[in-house]
Amino acid sequence: MATTTWTRHHVLSLADFTPEEYNTVLQTAASFREVLSRRTKKVPTLQGQVVANLFFEPSTRTRSSFELAAKRLSADTLNFAASTSSLTKGETILDTAKTYLAMGTDMMVIRHREAGVPQAIASEMDRLGVRVGVLNAGDGQHEHPSQALLDLFTICTLIDPDRPRLELLKDKKIAIVGDILHSRVARSNIWSLTASGAEVHLAAPPTLLPQLFAEFVTDTPGKLFLHWQVEPALQDADFVMTLRLQKERMTQYLLPSLREYHQHFGITRNRLRICQSDVKVLHPGPVNRGVEISSDLMDDPQFSLIQTQVTSGVAVRMALLYLMGSSKA
Amino acid sequence: MATTTWTRHHVLSLADFTPEEYNTVLQTAASFREVLSRRTKKVPTLQGQVVANLFFEPSTRTRSSFELAAKRLSADTLNFAASTSSLTKGETILDTAKTYLAMGTDMMVIRHREAGVPQAIASEMDRLGVRVGVLNAGDGQHEHPSQALLDLFTICTLIDPDRPRLELLKDKKIAIVGDILHSRVARSNIWSLTASGAEVHLAAPPTLLPQLFAEFVTDTPGKLFLHWQVEPALQDADFVMTLRLQKERMTQYLLPSLREYHQHFGITRNRLRICQSDVKVLHPGPVNRGVEISSDLMDDPQFSLIQTQVTSGVAVRMALLYLMGSSKA
């Protein structure tokens, strides 16, 4: 596998990912996807190593995906769930991480409701001079890099199954629709998609996509566009990425109702008519059926890549753990 | 192992189990029981495969039994517990199952408080054309087939340890005592025991065994009898199966008190005197000591098969996972 250039211990953000790094992840994931198609879906790569899933914010889906990725690399896994943890006993998060370090953890997969926690833990590991890799599995409204990488892998693999690579997305039009403001998935996707040279169109109600967000545009190498209606984003789009809508946005007076959201921004078969004829729809899950996407569209394999995304997730997470574990830096 | 005739992907109900299928499970479990008696209790049968325990209703005991069965077949296991799940985020149960499918799960063990959920998931898997086996680990008040199969294995093995088989129960008298109305264990046991040709006698207070239940009798190949007192069921019985009494039955005005229940239907040493002299008592656990069974009787190895049932459970669940995984259909 093409790992000669990989020097990254931690995967915390896609903001500074290079095209070479994106392509190394994509190619490595492609070779692991091949492993997953065999009957015996395991490789001995990380035998005897320990991957600790430190989920300070609960998530069965993402935790299971990382746990499975680790197990298929033959690593041992430890699961930490905040609810039963000593955090309630007054220990700091860094102390918890250092405890898992001292037990002999080789890699930590971290989710936390506050932005910056995985970065803080990674910095502490570096300060201590230990070779422990930290992977951000979602931090507050900041980033969720493995989700964006699996989205990227899903799209690139659709275009060229054998050689998924960043360049395949050049000049593709990709719409991201939904609660951009609060979405760590959107933030990570904007980094990877603009890096690919795709045209990225964001669409959301103004309360979920403030004008201020536009300042973000100037720093990006690709092209980023903001829309407060969904149609200009969907027009001729090759891919439509939908985002999960947290129901608590209603009580925060950011949205009038789910029904109204669906009426104006929900993706339906009808609304896709202005896209490219082979348009595909993505969603990071779990989906609120009939809110972000109409229920029939979600189940239509002609349009929906949602199941493929989940499958890609295991391959991409195997690739990330593998690359972090073999980092030359 | 005798698997040539096994064509069942899913184990959802015993209603349509054939005598050949019962005997295949019994014989396969007998060979796995032999594995469990070795010091190294593992076989590589399911290496690289993933068994997901999707317990929408929590159960440490049954989940541990399935987890151990899967690990002893060298499968990787994923545990899903409803309380920390994305179900609270609005995803449907089918969506959850499809997510685990897309991650690469080979078999799903499902418990849910609503009857029919495992069947619905199995139908969806079949509709999708995927080879994923679904095992019902208890659905509402419907069925709990692996429990009834381990009860059957426990009884048959007692009669002939080397060749447990359905025919051994012909003309045996088996009493099932307790909350028949709400018991999925009783429903599954009625299928397997009547299929064996045993005489099955149900005994419960009328509120827990309505007359309506009698219509069930007409469809069964064996002989099924209903009693509103315990003595006629116990008279000359070879085996007495007791059922767990949910304490919430009191608040539902179905029972006056635990004490009164025990006085009229609790199994005691004294009450067993009218049974066969070598009568044995079973309970699916966990037992309310002094309610369904007197505490001393529960601990008396001369009468109690309760510990044997737990041990049988691992062997029978290994057999089911093995057979489902090697299904020829």
Next chain:
Amino acid sequence: MATTTWTRHHVLSLADFTPEEYNTVLQTAASFREVLSRRTKKVPTLQGQVVANLFFEPSTRTRSSFELAAKRLSADTLNFAASTSSLTKGETILDTAKTYLAMGTDMMVIRHREAGVPQAIASEMDRLGVRVGVLNAGDGQHEHPSQALLDLFTICTLIDPDRPRLELLKDKKIAIVGDILHSRVARSNIWSLTASGAEVHLAAPPTLLPQLFAEFVTDTPGKLFLHWQVEPALQDADFVMTLRLQKERMTQYLLPSLREYHQHFGITRNRLRICQSDVKVLHPGPVNRGVEISSDLMDDPQFSLIQTQVTSGVAVRMALLYLMGSSKA
């Protein structure tokens, strides 16, 4: 490994540990610490065996340490957490343990908020004549032997990394500071440290170290001293063991405030000046920073052994599981 003399099935208390047993644990742990320094940190010692972590009182940290120890010996692990258990269904603790026994568990690691539960389970296993080892992972305010053994290993290894042994502590002065009254860690440490011939000085406010506790002294082979101020305990001390302060002690009127506790008994760099110049500080974790220990001291590798304790924990627990599994008795 030096296991020829090991005859102990269960590790429940250090009260009757012999010097030979302490030294066997220390030497075995030293050889496992060497395993942990390799890249592949596993040995096949307990392959095919099952270690069940029955944590009736939740503890992520200790459970992870035992889980990792078991996995590194290649055992399969089952985790039982009280919150999702059938205990809420009326089953007794002994019934739960017997269920795990019947499933085929080889060793049980037990934590419970009531003193004596691991002993009761061990007695039941012995009464049943089964070869299942029981390890007390903390019972009420009684004992926490694996914690005291890892503390002992941490200290002895510091003095002689290659040959940690009890005799190294002879005539060392060791202070134990904090909530002695409620601490199972302190109780176990008093047994091991006095057995070594060290001078053990306890220091706490009178509400957390009653005069009555002094009667304990007379039975100990070493020397045990009680102080109601911290300075006489710290004077010329070689090691200072601090104890976790449960915040609920405030509401029980045992302490005026955390601030006042820290002012009088908190360990700070300044307070350590009267100790030996190479004094080291221990804490079983999780630490309330700025209460039992000042935050800067906790992070200072010149003084703090806290991280080393966690690492020692995995090696010592591997040693205990290994020895219990190979017991000749």
